[in-house]
Amino acid sequence: MRFAVPGGFAVVGLALPLLLWYVLRSRRPRVEVASTFLWRSTDRAVAAAVPWQRFRPDRTFWLVLAALLVGMAALARPALPVTAALGDHTILVLDASASMLADEGGPTRLELARREAQRLVERAGPGQLLSVVEAGPRGRVLLSASDDPVAASRALRSIQAAQAPADLADALTLAASLQRPDQETVTHLFTDGVVPAGAAPLAPAGLIVNAVGQDRPNLAVAHLQAVPAGGGAATAFVQVRNFGLLSTDARLVLDVIEGDTTVSVADRRVTLAPRGVADLVVPVDHRPAENALLRARVEPVGVDVTGADQADALSLDDQAWAALSGPREVQVLVAGPENVFLAAALGSVPGVEVTSANGVPEDLTGIDLLVVDRIAAPPQPRVPTIYVAPAAPPEGVILAGELELPALTFQDPDHGLMADVDLSGVAIAKAQALQAPALRAVASGPSGPLLLAGRLGPTPVVYIGFDLLQSNLPLQVAWPVLTANVVAWLTGPPASAPAVAGAPTVLTPPAGITGIQVTPPGGPATRLDPTWPQLVADRVGVWTVTYDAPPEVLATLAPPAPLVVNADPADSDLSRPRPGPDTPTDVSRVAGTAAPQAPSNGLRVFGREILVGVLVLLLLEWASTHGVRPLRWWRALRARRVEKAVQRS
Amino acid sequence: MTPRVLSPELLGLSSRLRLASRRRVEGRFAGAHASRRYGSSLDFADYREYVVGDDPRWVDPNAYARLGRLLVRLFEAEDEAALRLVLDCSASMGFGGKLDRGRQAAAALAAIAAAGGDRVRVLLAGPTCDAGPWFRGAAALPQVEGRLLAAQPSGVGDLYAAVGRAYGEGPRGPVVLLSDLLVETWADTLRALAAGGGDRVLVHMLGRADLEPELDGDVRLADSETGAEVEVGLADEVLEAYRATAARWLDDVARECGRRGIAYARLIDDEPVDHLLAVTLTGLGVLA
DSSP: OEESOGGGGGGGGGHHHHHHHHHHSOOOOEEEESOSHHHHTOSSOOSOOOSSOOOOOOHHHHHHHHHHHHHHHHHHOEEEEEOOSSOSEEEEEEEOSGGGGOBSSSSBHHHHHHHHHHHHHHHOOTTOEEEEEEESSSEEEEEEEEOOHHHHHHHHHTOOOOSSOOOHHHHHHHHHHTOOTTSOEEEEEEESSOOOTTTGGGSOTTEEEEEOOOOOOOEEEEEEEEEEEETTEEEEEEEEEEOSSSOEEEEEEEEEEETTEEEEEEEEEEEEOTTOEEEEEEEEOOOOOTTOEEEEEEEEESBOTTSSBOOOSOOTTSEEEEEOOOSOOEEEEEESSOOHHHHHHHHTSTTEEEEEESSOOSOOTTOSEEEEESSOOOSSOSSOEEEESOSSOOTTOEEEEEEESOOOOEEOTTSGGGTTOOOTTOOBSEEEEEEOTTEEEEEEETTEEEEEEEEETTEEEEEEOSOGGGBSGGGSTHHHHHHHHHHHHHHOOSSOOOEETTSEEEOOOOTTOOEEEEEOTTOOOEEEOTTSOEEEOOSOEEEEEEEEOOHHHHHHSOOOOOEEEEOOHHHHOTTOOOOOTTOOEEHHHHHOSOOOOOOOOEEEEOHHHHHHHHHHHHHHHHHHHTTOOHHHHHHHHHHHHHHHHHHHO | OOOOSSOHHHHHHHHTOOBOOSSOBOOSSEEEEEEEEEEEEEEEEEEEEOOTTSOGGGBOHHHHHHHSSOEEEEEEEEEOOEEEEEEEOSGGGGSTTHHHHHHHHHHHHHHHHHHTTOEEEEEEESSSEEOOOEEESGGGHHHHHHHHHHOOOOSOOOHHHHHHHHHHSSSOOOEEEEEOOOSTTHHHHHHHHHTSSSOEEEEEEEOHHHHSOOOOEEEEEEETTTOOEEEEEEOHHHHHHHHHHHHHHHHHHHHHHHHTTOEEEEEETTSOHHHIIIIIIHHHTSBO
């Protein structure tokens, strides 16, 4: 506790005149009599005129003295140090993740956050700078150090919630970069969650977390995957989650979408416990056409324990999509000596038809995938190719010698070839020493790469730098999985896994294309580099993919499969832990990490509130002096109301 | 059951008393009081000149023999008395037992009138005057008591208007004002009371606290009716001065009543009402 104006205590000196006043002019108690007529008619003066009387403090004296002391405290302006809501420079960071689209009984969470931020903007005085940062899938500075509140309001209004999780670390890093050393900076983060532990150290000093929203019920299709079941049929693995705190009944509908046609293939009803999960395996007995999609929709049914209709606060995650594989066949030509392991592994991949040849034929028409096994490779790959220790490598790969018993010490887990593949138990007797700048090492040892992938020219290739018969790889569980991954990666997967909104997604375009264009639901289109076709899909739904290629190449390509993007289940949890609403919180207490400490550089002054107390005391003194009895009035008023009520009844 | 104002003892006393009008009354029904009109009783009243149409039986032959003129004998008439009771219901009457004593006195007078076959009307003089109906007969006594019990002290009593209202309606009869007269305009009230033609009685209701206030120290006295305040330092000499003022005022009221022909009776709130009835009013000739 501090006092902003200690000089206010000097008012206590007024207590002495007050005391003198009471001594000089004793306050007379009020006595009601029948009439003062005779007193006024009395001949002599009836009021005492003695100036100095015995000090007889009555109730009014104590009330006036209390008012004086409280007024003294008000003038001294007691203040408590608090975290400043506004500084010389105030940075407003608004979470624009998908969960901020949740309905909060009318407005969305983002709208609530915008209102809170707008209140701070309205409190900003002249000379106080404001910055606005949007914390979407990528942080974005909308306003930088402006003293114009109108511009700040405009920037706040321009914030739109994305359909993907927010990258708070990115946004807080941007906010920290806006700080200036000579300014006292306060940063407000408006979010419906907590600051992740990884983002807390990046937060600027003086970060205040303002939680928005309350626990809301939400149903979501958390996962959807269509797995081919042979014969063109598929099996759908669906996970439905109830993120609410009450049990609920839900209806799950599965549709197959083929162009403009939608066919409903399943309609289930499930009961979900509070924050419960239901995993369903639904056979999809429907032979899909090329690039067909499977859609799962969930909706609450019935009423909750209070009798109200079941609610769902976030509609974004109520449906999910998955691609269905069509009846596509892959023609594989294995060129080289007989290799049982290779033929068996390729033959086990669904839809693959394997033929063999001693050498690489000139005409590769109808061949989707070429395997060059221990023979000389053509200089240029013409179709997607797997090289298995070729006697002569293609152009772009340099054979630098031979490695004896190379150790395999690295495998790239992020590469598509390595999905569910564990090469830790692989032993190799001899391998080629390779140099291939255009290819990416997927698995390697200290002496060099052993498994490479990439493009030679426009054609995707996979290069295995050792003879399979000189290793125990074909005896490993990883071998058929690796083979399936290689076939999928080179020829395009039969059914690509759904992408998650906000997560990086790599497309697998066919060979020979010169460009890729993806169009999200509602547009606009985005072009991708065909040599590194990666994007961050920040919009939920079905994205259209088109290829640019010479006409003769385009004629040989199958229509590109659409890219399906589903909501991130992390955004579906609307009841996750967070600070209470309207309680600005220091980030260090939220994240539990060593975040920069918010400065306690503000003062909460209580002068006006105390002055109200002074007024109340003076009002009581007046009422006591004039014989006003508020309680009596109140009782009479209450009695009158009761009487009227009785009369009405 | 309606609460009673009159105690059985007071009711018994009332049954033994009658209104004794000092002035002639003017009633609508026959009664026991001398009327302003001439009637057909056995009591000779006066002579007047015979005019054509008079009943020849009332011509006095002896007067004709002595005076040689035809004179007709006139006889007294007896009417009921129309008693008006004006009860002061101002806020000052609520102090002490003034209003209760006033209710008892008024109820006793009403009972006396009812026993004598006279009619009675109770006027409640608060900020506005509530005249009320006429009552007649012993059967109406509970209604009179109910009306008196409903009277509550409040505000400034407009006695002047209430007395004027008492004279304004109905036949001539006695008017009894029961009031503490603790107002600046008490003399005007007495003037209005004296303006009537019938018997006028003032029952001066006083509180013991009005005469001998039990106050101490320096106080602000607030008037219950007007709210006016007077700061008083209650020293002995001040109290003595007040008592002298009160005594002088009582003398002034009594003197003014005597000057205007108003029967004056005083009732202090710690004194019994039966003394007022049996002694004071009987002595003044108001009751018999």
